[in-house]
Amino acid sequence: MLKILKYGFFDLMRSRWSYIYFLFYLSLGFILLFLNQDVGKAVITLLNIILILTPLIGTLFGVMYYYNSREFTELLLAQPIKRSNIFLGQYLGIALSLSLSLVLGLGIPFLAYGIFQSSEIFNFFILILIGAMLTFIFVALAFNIALIFEDKIKGFGFAILTWLFFAVIYDGIFLILLLVFDDYPLDKFALFTTVFNPIDLSRILILLKLDISALLGYTGAVFQNFFGTNFGMFSSITVLSFWIVLPVTFIIYKSKRKDF
Amino acid sequence: MIVIKDLHKKFGKVTVLDGLNLTFEDKGIHTILGPNGSGKTTLIKSILGMVIPNQGSIEFNGKQILGEWEYRNQISYLPQIAYFPQNLKVKELFQMINDLRPGSKNEAKLISLFQLEPYLDKKLGNLSGGTAQKVNIVITFMFDSPLIILDEPTVGLDPVALIRLKQLIIEEKEKGKTILITTHIMSLVEEISDNIIFILEGKIYFEGKIDSLKEQTKQSNLEKAIANILEETYA
Structure with a gap:
């Protein structure tokens, strides 16, 4: 598996897109810090970008990589290598290289601006961790989609729809439900539904940590009330880990039953 | 070496393999023949997993x-x-x-x-079909496995490469290996194969020596014998 991971990783590292992704974060970090000397505020701005962008890039790169490396996959399948290792290796290769672009791209400017001297170091660390976790989650979802759909166009369409659903539509439906059932106690319902959207969950996790109630919104307020900061953080990280483990398990399950 | 029992495979609504039974015990060259879509490649891919x-089962x-x-280390x-x-x-x-x-x-x-040699530094995407097939052949034959499976090995090859491929296959056979080939080139079949397996609609239609196939169809030439079977089934 490590060998497959290595080839997947270097294949991506050599491609132009990894550099563009890395340079984007690098310049984003420097611009944010240049315009806004307060590291704390930069972290908040970054939060909104990371929450939308890492899932989008993870999803797109995930499907793209799967469809582009199908020839390679078929070549590997005829070799004495375990099936699940081929797919896990490819998955980890792409998720790691994307996460690396994120960590380095944002890490370098923030290091240069002295994040270690600032009190925001912990928040920044959490933010990067969440970005990496979201990458792992959405690459896994993308791999599942690509494994299910033979047709590239369908796969791409469905992948983008998945991202759109979690990033935008889910919140919309959620808000409509809250408005419609305004007269009922919705606290537990709100908590419950948040668990099913990794992007929402990440947003709450970071906001709880940053402690800015103005940005909390309805969901976050309930979350904080219900759990209290530390327990809330712990449980949401656990749920996010489930969001990685479950799709990855499904990748293994699905890949064992697929014909090539 | 390989025992296949009652193998069924459907892709959606299309039945490709329909209760296929087959045993390869002998060393030598076995040729899998059959019209397009008869399940040759599916059979091979099933053997490879x-x-x-x-x-059904494959042992x-x-x-x-x-x-x-x-x-698969053996294949x-x-x-x-x-x-x-x-x-x-x-090269990479x-x-x-x-x-x-x-x-x-x-x-x-x-x-x-x-x-x-001149192509080692070229990218695989820029190779012609025949050259890519040569690369494919090198990858296949560079391992010393007891079972060699060749799915349409001649596609795109020029006559010189074809002759070398034939020699290579015969050399491997002489080392005591089992070789499975699918092809549509009958002259190649007549020249090298020890045993013929004819697949039709997902089942084994005929298995045995070339001569007995000729006898069975009362034709003197393999190409005609095969064509004979196919025409019967089309009718």
Whole structure:
């Protein structure tokens, strides 16, 4: 598996897109810090970008990589290598290289601006961790989609729809439900539904940590009330880990039953 | 070596393999024949574990292959169409295969046999169909496996390469290996194969020597014998 991971990783590292992704974060970090000397505020701005962008890039790169490396996959399948290792290796290769672009791209400017001297170091660390976790989650979802759909166009369409659903539509439906059932106690319902959207969950996790109630919104307020900061953080990280483990398990399950 | 029992495979509504039984015990060259879409490639891919059958079993050296992968150490496979990672150079592909599956022996010899030296630094995506097929052949034959499976090995090859491929197949046979070939080129079949397996609509229609197929169809020439069978079934 490590060998497959290595080839997947270097294949991506050599491609132009990894550099563009890395340079984007690098310049984003420097611009944010240049315009806004307060590291704390930069972290908040970054939060909104990371929450939308890492899932989008993870999803797109995930499907793209799967469809582009199908020839390679078929070549590997005829070799004495375990099936699940081929797919896990490819998955980890792409998720790691994307996460690396994120960590380095944002890490370098923030290091240069002295994040270690600032009190925001912990928040920044959490933010990067969440970005990496979201990458792992959405690459896994993308791999599942690509494994299910033979047709590239369908796969791409469905992948983008998945991202759109979690990033935008889910919140919309959620808000409509809250408005419609305004007269009922919705606290537990709100908590419950948040668990099913990794992007929402990440947003709450970071906001709880940053402690800015103005940005909390309805969901976050309930979350904080219900759990209290530390327990809330712990449980949401656990749920996010489930969001990685479950799709990855499904990748293994699905890949064992697929014909090539 | 391989025992296949009651193999069924459907792709959606299309039945490709329909209760196929087959046993390969002997060494030598076995040719799988059959019209387009008769299930030759599906059969081969089932043996390799790339296609998962709906029903039935495949044993390799006495062990079930379902979910296994170590047995593929004993198999060299030449896929029908040479699909390679487009961005890799030929040289890098050889290195990668060597890294993933240690134990290759005659890589250098094969590269010079098929005159691939000038292409080693070219990207795989820029190769012509025939050259890609040569690369494919080198990858297949560089391992010393007891079972060699060739799915349409002649596609796109020029006459010189074809003659060398034939020699290579015969050399491997003389080393005591089992070789499975699918092809539509009857002259190649007559020239090299010891045993013929004719697949029709997902079942074995005929298995045996070329001569007995000729006798059965009362034709003097293999091409006509095969055509005879096909015309009967089309009618």
